[in-house]
Amino acid sequence: MPIFEYDCPDCGEPFEKLVRLRNGVADKVACPSCGSTKVKRKLSTFAAKSSGKSSAFSVSDSSASSCSTGGS
């Protein structure tokens, strides 16, 4: 089972959690400090530095969808 790093937006406390995967989907994780379930998973460090070709994963491409709407 993988250990993921999380950040809690409520108390700002980073923590690590051993997460069970069900059908490739991680179980819900709650902050151990305040119990909030709005925690955000951080990008795993090994994935961030192992390959640079998947950098588009973290970049929002929604802005690129409407770039050619100029009429003259």
Ligand SMILES: [Zn+2]
């Ligand atoms: Zn918290």
